[in-house]
Amino acid sequence: MPTYTAPVDDMQFVLHDLLQIDQYSNISGFDEATPDVTLAILKEGAKLSQELLQPLNQSGDREGCHWNDGVVATPKGFKEAYRTYIANGWGGLTGNPDYGGQGLPYVLGLAMAEMAGSANLSFSLYPGLTHGVVEGIAVHGTEEQQRRYLPKMISGEWSGTMNLTEPHCGTDLGLLRTKAEPQADGSYRITGTKIFISAGEHDLTENIIHLVLARIPGGPPGVKGISLFIVPKVLVTADGRLGERNTVFCGSIEDKMGIHGNATCVLNYDAAVGYLIGEQHQGLKAMFSLMNPARLMVGVQGLSMAEIAYQNAVIYARERLQGRSLSGPKAPDQPADPIIVHPDIRRMLMTARAFIEGARALAYWAGVQVDLAAKHPDESLRQEAKDLLALLTPIIKAYFTDKGFELTNLALQCYGGHGYIREWGMEQFVRDARIAQIYEGTNGIQALDLVGRKLPAHGGRAVQLLFSVIGQYCQEHHDNADLESFIKPLERAFEHLQRATSWLRQHAVRTPEQGAAGSMDYLHLMGLVVLGYQWAQMARIAQEKLAGGTGNQAFWKNKLITARFFMERILPDTAAHLTRIQAGAATLMALDAEAF
């Protein structure tokens, strides 16, 4: 049976040594997030994840969810765990204090999401989706809508879902058919079928608040005629009590590769009562504004899955005795050495470790931008945070989840044949991690979003900002001989990224296919560089701490070794990405569709 130990030390390092969130103590939320407080919260979150959520992960996979005439039951133990989760206030950790939330920084919620995702991805989706819907209602809903729905959603008594996909329409929402007929009382009647709705129906909460994209008849065709609606499973009276059951029902749940503990639902809307949120025909814009935080969360799932799989690969690699070290026996009193002595096992473990720690730094950096974008007193800094966040979101979503899948697989590989056997739990991590490359917009869509929208937006303002941040860091430390083995590789990789960006600027504006052809490579190239930037900073801090002799010296030493590994073995992939981008679209598009 797999186990999980939340990486609280590393989380504290990122929050306080790397990001130095204490510098934002003039911003509400951060004022309370002192090292002592974050440590206490992370430790409580660790306890919950380790002791309550993780033990339900494998049984949840085995049992799956149960559908019976429209009613969905979650696996044994999920209901009780969810009750504890909300009773302990995790639902409202970062929520608006006006509606009962604790108002702590978003980045702490991200850390909690990382832990919950590692411990039990399927479970974590139930409260995770609610956060997105809360955000959507908070930004686009009327005050009356906020008062009616937010308190019970922030407390976790009600959950939320996002409804975009229909059988014939996923990425291309212009094809959407679900209809919303206006009623005399200002409400709408929603009719249509939505599919792939995560947590669309379940037994954890007494109500579920669906956000649904639909068309108001007579509106413009395509994506310009889509509006967003609140459709509660159970209607809510003006004074906030539960009223009639609405006519939205779960037609079936999907039989999937993984995340069996989460109900992926077909939802049938049969003239269900819905309430417009935001402006008519502006639904897509509203939905995107809440998809972006959701995409950041999905990116973190890649990190979560890599972490749990890595931890269990390490445990096995220390215990499994097989063969002898090439540099002489390491456990001469045993019949063989533990396989962690073998370089190729190390390669797999170090590859995972170098991603995980770099990704945590990058994700939490992005997490801080969420708060700065919303709350920083300086408007220009709010704008910078927004720009950075917009740019980093597709990278974190797609790069992290690609890596998350790759690394759960490397962790499985460390187990040899046992990795393929269900009882060891490693193959579940692979199956669960796989979904994150798909949902909230496939990774290919993230790459198009990056190259087609985020890069050119506002004349390239966001990418210029990012480049100036990285460029300045390189310049500042260029002559530091101690940092040479970190700054030089970063500079080389950064140069590849700049050349790729110039190439796209020259070619993709005129011929969008040239940009799309290299979009996935560009996303991975940028992912490598921003991770490299995190590692260069972490290496500098580790060196300073080692020189100063302060703190946990082993921690700093290991951080430095892992930074070196990243520079030597991971970052050099940038060159091949550049080559592929520069190859352009010609050969890619040359084959006739019939010739495949």
Added chain:
Amino acid sequence: MPTYTAPVDDMQFVLHDLLQIDQYSNISGFDEATPDVTLAILKEGAKLSQELLQPLNQSGDREGCHWNDGVVATPKGFKEAYRTYIANGWGGLTGNPDYGGQGLPYVLGLAMAEMAGSANLSFSLYPGLTHGVVEGIAVHGTEEQQRRYLPKMISGEWSGTMNLTEPHCGTDLGLLRTKAEPQADGSYRITGTKIFISAGEHDLTENIIHLVLARIPGGPPGVKGISLFIVPKVLVTADGRLGERNTVFCGSIEDKMGIHGNATCVLNYDAAVGYLIGEQHQGLKAMFSLMNPARLMVGVQGLSMAEIAYQNAVIYARERLQGRSLSGPKAPDQPADPIIVHPDIRRMLMTARAFIEGARALAYWAGVQVDLAAKHPDESLRQEAKDLLALLTPIIKAYFTDKGFELTNLALQCYGGHGYIREWGMEQFVRDARIAQIYEGTNGIQALDLVGRKLPAHGGRAVQLLFSVIGQYCQEHHDNADLESFIKPLERAFEHLQRATSWLRQHAVRTPEQGAAGSMDYLHLMGLVVLGYQWAQMARIAQEKLAGGTGNQAFWKNKLITARFFMERILPDTAAHLTRIQAGAATLMALDAEAF
């Protein structure tokens, strides 16, 4: 439901245009393998795979195998399909005519294995493993043993298994504990537990011939005291009839990530009657000689899985309407264009295609070496074939299965959310493909075999041969302007391989950890270069055929485009592999085992 269309045209191209197997018509087996004959055989194999095996693939995954008190039932339809398979003579296609085989070239068996693997990997393992055991008995068994076992195994009436792994001992066979007590009549009594035995027990054949590694008491410790035994499930009388049931029983079958249609068994040997095969204490060497063909077959499974997943991704990409082409609508009469118009979908399909066709060429080239090694009249050419085969085997096993897994995943990704849903069948390909990276020696072990054994063997004779073949090809076509865009990238990649080889020669001999640290990168680097060599040849042939105006012009045009894609987008990865190899072992081994 997925479908399968065997790539018979491409197989014929590889056999006759690329490999020109007609040149070996002075060698038995090849004399019969004219284009007409191979086409007829491939078409029959295609029919069987498409119409009989493939329709049982998804149902076999759903149902799995059934264990009941030591008796194992295969999924519905497998028994009938197997009966047809052997009735049509597929078991004996390449078998020794002295024992009832048809004596056709090994490479034709490989092509049939590719088709069966694409259609139904789980099913294909039952006859597939038998081939390995037949080979083992043919090479190491006495004439009496051959007469007793081979006819019924070649006909497929009996099947075979290989028994190496024990609960505490996988890669490190020196730890093996199963005992073989000598008996007065010259036989042995085998006692112990073997795990992960593919097709270890089933209802397809009336007998199963197990090849079992065990220790004769008093022998040397470690791998030098291991012997190989024939242990029939049902004892066979001197005149070849079935006698008493032997005391080997299936204790359980594993619940696995995939290949549910194949029974992976725990086999308990309880003083079972066994017969020594080959010399006492020479069992490991014998087992390896039959593992090498098995590894080639497993490599082909990577190709098989990539092919079937690719085919179904293409079908979906042509049918699924979503979004518009960036260069203007391609299906203006439809609500959206088929997603095959999108560059990132193309990237995934072309990446798969470029691997598949290159891999088929490489695998069949290796397959021809099997026959040349055994039957070529010129001893020095037999030796060359053996050397090439020994070198290529770990590459084909590991590189192909790593790619097979990666590409089934890319194919799944083309389906978006539907790829994650079981009914579409794509996720089964991913789960099934995953095993091939593990069994018959994990891919990490293949890399060590390549760097630690195959490279230095006989003073590097094999690698020198390979390099002279590729070097000569490059030289010969260096000044051919028409081929420049194929030869130049190959030369650059080949140079990376040569530099990596020199680096290993300088560092790994003294410090084996330096070799092991780069072994997986070296294997992939060599995989890329040998695939690039195949593509450069195929590009040349395609150009000649296009210039000559002969044959199917569309086929040659598409071949050339795919070759170009390989050179532009796949081969450039060699540089990063070289960088990682040259990074050496220092950072990789720097972390204390406790620090992970």
